[in-house]
Amino acid sequence: xxxxxxxxxxxxxxxxxxxxxxxxxxxxxxxxxxxxxxxxxxxxxxxxxxxxxxxxxxxxxxxxxxxxxxxxxxxxxxxxxxxxxxxxxxxxxxxxxxxxxxxxxxxxxxxxxxxxxxxxxxxxxxxxxxxxxxxxxxxxxxxxxxxxxxxxxxxxxxxxxxxxxxxxxxxxxxxxxxxxxxxxxxxxxxxxxxxxxxxxxxxxxxxxxxxxxxxxxxxxxxxxxxxxxxxxxxxxxxxxxxxxxxxxxxxxxxxxxxxxxxxxxxxxxxxxxxxxxxxxxxxxxxxxxxxxxxxxxxxxxxxxxxxxxxxxxxxxxxxxxxxxxxxxxxxxxxxxxxxxxxxxxxxxxxxxxxxxxxxxxxxxxxxxxxxxxxxxxxxxxxxxxxxxxxxxxxxxxxxxxxxxxxxxxxxxxxxxxxxxxxxxxxxxxxxxxxxxxxxxxxxxxxxxxxxxxxxxxxxxxxxxxxxxxxxxxxxxxxxxxxxxxxxxxxxxxxxxxxxxxxxxxxxxxxxxxxxxx
Numbered sequence: 001x002x003x004x005x006x007x008x009x010x011x012x013x014x015x016x017x018x019x020x021x022x023x024x025x026x027x028x029x030x031x032x033x034x035x036x037x038x039x040x041x042x043x044x045x046x047x048x049x050x051x052x053x054x055x056x057x058x059x060x061x062x063x064x065x066x067x068x069x070x071x072x073x074x075x076x077x078x079x080x081x082x083x084x085x086x087x088x089x090x091x092x093x094x095x096x097x098x099x100x101x102x103x104x105x106x107x108x109x110x111x112x113x114x115x116x117x118x119x120x121x122x123x124x125x126x127x128x129x130x131x132x133x134x135x136x137x138x139x140x141x142x143x144x145x146x147x148x149x150x151x152x153x154x155x156x157x158x159x160x161x162x163x164x165x166x167x168x169x170x171x172x173x174x175x176x177x178x179x180x181x182x183x184x185x186x187x188x189x190x191x192x193x194x195x196x197x198x199x200x201x202x203x204x205x206x207x208x209x210x211x212x213x214x215x216x217x218x219x220x221x222x223x224x225x226x227x228x229x230x231x232x233x234x235x236x237x238x239x240x241x242x243x244x245x246x247x248x249x250x251x252x253x254x255x256x257x258x259x260x261x262x263x264x265x266x267x268x269x270x271x272x273x274x275x276x277x278x279x280x281x282x283x284x285x286x287x288x289x290x291x292x293x294x295x296x297x298x299x300x301x302x303x304x305x306x307x308x309x310x311x312x313x314x315x316x317x318x319x320x321x322x323x324x325x326x327x328x329x330x331x332x333x334x335x336x337x338x339x340x341x342x343x344x345x346x347x348x349x350x351x352x353x354x355x356x357x358x359x360x361x362x363x364x365x366x367x368x369x370x371x372x373x374x375x376x377x378x379x380x381x382x383x384x385x386x387x388x389x390x391x392x393x394x395x396x397x398x399x400x401x402x403x404x405x406x407x408x409x410x411x412x413x414x415x416x417x418x419x420x421x422x423x424x425x426x427x428x429x430x431x432x433x434x435x436x437x438x439x440x441x442x443x444x445x446x447x448x449x450x451x452x453x454x455x456x457x458x459x460x461x462x463x464x465x466x467x468x469x470x471x472x473x474x475x476x477x478x479x480x481x482x483x484x485x486x487x488x489x490x491x492x493x494x495x496x497x498x499x500x501x502x503x504x505x506x507x508x509x510x511x512x513x514x515x516x517x
Contacts, residue, residue, distance in 0.1 A: 046238045046342040049275070049322060054348040058248040060206045061187060061213075064105040066115070073114045073157065076107055078129065080148075080185060081122040087239075087246050091223035096123065096183040102244045104169070104187030106211055109160050111193060116157035121148040127180055129154070130172035131189060132304060133286055133429070133449045135162045138473040138495070141426055144174035144396065145473060145508070161467070162429065163288030163447060164193040166260045166306045168213075174396060178234065178266045178482035182225060184244070186264050188213065200361040201283050201310055202258040208358065210250060212261045212321075214346060215241045216268045231337035232419040234267030234483030240323075242347050249318075249348040256358035257349070258283070258310050259321070263301040266482035268339045269420070269452060270323040272307075272346070273298040278319060281361060284308035287429035287447025292364045294442040300326055302422045302452035304480040307443075310361060313351040321347040328420050329454035338420055368446065371431060371462045375408045379460075382423070384453060384479065384489070385416040393488035394478075396508040401477075401493035405469045411461045415453040421484065423459070424450040426475035427495070430463035450480050471496045472506055 066076040083101030084092040098104025109115050119129050126149045130142035139146065140156035148154045167189040171180035188211050202208035216237035220226050227235040242248045250257075263270055274280070274297075281293035286306050299307045313319065323344040328335045335341065380401060383390050392400065403409065410433065415421045429447035432440040436457050444451065451459060471494055478490030496502040 045336060046339075046344065048238075048240075048345050049343045050345070052247050052345040052348075054247050054249040054320075056245050056247050056249070058210075058250045058347065059243045059245045061103060061106045061211055061243055063108060063205045065108050069116070073116045074109055076115065076117045077120075078104060078117060079120045079122060080127055080129075082124070085184070085244065087217075087219075087241065087244070088223065093219070093223050093225065094183075095225075096180070096185050098185060098187055102184040103213065104185070106188045106190060106205070107169070108190040108192055108205075111160055111162070111164055111191060114157065114159045116155060119148060119154045119156075121150055121152055121154075124150055126150065126173065127185065128172045129169055130426075131167065131169050132424075133165070133167040134158075134189070135427055135429070135467070137468040138427070138470045138475050141475060142169070143172045143426065143474075143476050147173070160191055162191065164191050165284060165286070165288040165447070166190060166262065166308060168262055168264065168306070170264070172476070174394070175486050178227065178486050181264070181482060182217075182227060182235070182266055186213065188260065188262065190260075197359070199289070199365045200359045201308070202254065202256055202358060208252075208254040208257045210257060210259050211243060212259045212347065213243050213264050214261065214270060215264050216344070217241055231339070232334075233269075233338045233481050236268055236339050236342075237265075240344050240346050249350050252313055252349050252351045252355070254356045254358045256310055256312050256361075258308060261299070261301065261307045261309060263303050263305050265303050267303060268342075269300065269302045269326045269328060270344070270346075271298055271300045271326040272309075273322060273324055274311075275320040275322050275345075278311075280312070281310040282307060282443060283310055283361070283365070285443065285446040286449045288368075289365045290442070290446045291366065291368050293361050296442070298324070299443060300452070302420075302450070302480065303482065304422070304424055304450040305452070311349065313349060313355070315351055315353050315355050317351050319349050320345055321349070329457070330418055330420065334418060371408055371464055373410065373433060373462060376410045376462060377404075377407050379410040379412060382411060382413045382477070383416055384414065384421045384423070387484055387487045387489045389477070389479075389489060389491050392491065394490040394492075397505050398492065399474055399494050399502070399504050399506060400491035402499045402502045402504070403465050403493055403495050404499050405495050405497060406466055408462065408464045411463065412458055413451075413453060413461060414458040415455050418455045420455070420481065421453045421489070422450060422480045423453050423477065424480040425461075425463065425477045427468070428463040428465060430461040433460040433462050435459055465495050469495050469497050471502045474506065
């Protein structure tokens, strides 16, 4: 991946053609209507298994631990700007990035540290930076209300107060999130324990602890991004990028390697496995470590979800991380229109002829403190249908739910459609109590902030709201398929001291850029 000096992309280059949002908004949802939406909607099933040559070394985003200021706060700096990137030699693609032309650095802070991030916007358009999965005050959350205008600076600060885990940051502009993320504005934020070697997972960044930011892209003949839509989920590409690298390989020098896998695509769900069928250990999900390693051969991630997996390799072998056909829970004909029949080679691991020994994984990591359903003061219902939640579309001035601080709640979420949705809650990590009345599978047993919601299935989530209150600044809950989010499949909640006196509307001055609702 090569970067070049700043350039100004045209609006048509960024947006692409044939996005078919009119169909989505009108809810013309039959498979036939979706496939007839435009020519790209009838694109053939994508299958790159065994066809990728893996000619490019995997780019590793630079690790940025910031600097400690005189007041003891760990400070970071991000600059959002335009540029060009060579994903294919000699072809310059217009991109956006933080501190570079595409994606951003991996930020890292230790649990308990106060942090501050200076974000400068040198783009020609307003943007935001949301800290996905982070527990922090609402005014620091980086949602659609914290707009950063061109040539302006935003400097949120908060204290890292949650479990060590892999989070990420990305824009959250109302009505334009998909475009900003697809152009390249995203990066990881690692929350590190004081003792990273405990329990045995590899922890040397860039050596045996590897960020794996997976995105699918579609390019025009001129080599520019396009957001062609094929199906209800949104834009689906036929080229996989990992950390901005096409056809990537990773040189592995240790017996075990930890992959921090992030689905940073706007619409595609991946079902990650290895081409030789080997098993690996799932050690962590969105919000932290599992109680014990879960031995498995696959892990499925919808947009925004993360998984930490530990893979053991033998000297000289070259296994390929592959996305096999995902289980979307939809009828086959409908799933095929939404990436459900696609197989994609993602990343090749190239084990050295001599490998450094790795510490074995502990049989058990730690007990996860479980929230008690009997402590829940309220159970809320969230029905996902069409592009609405509980029959409502996102309104910037409307507070949909008011939550009291220091309370536990159960949120029951059901996807009423035969099409795919997901559900993400800002500020908190939650546990999945049940999936259609049954205990969750191991991959949903840890802390989560985003889940795939299978058609017709109810997920009961339990969460605690604590530390921060603000009756005038909301957090969000929404579908994390970015086309759906942009089309209004999102609601707002505030956390307050006393729900009986909290306002149901808020002022939205200057925060409606890009909104169509």
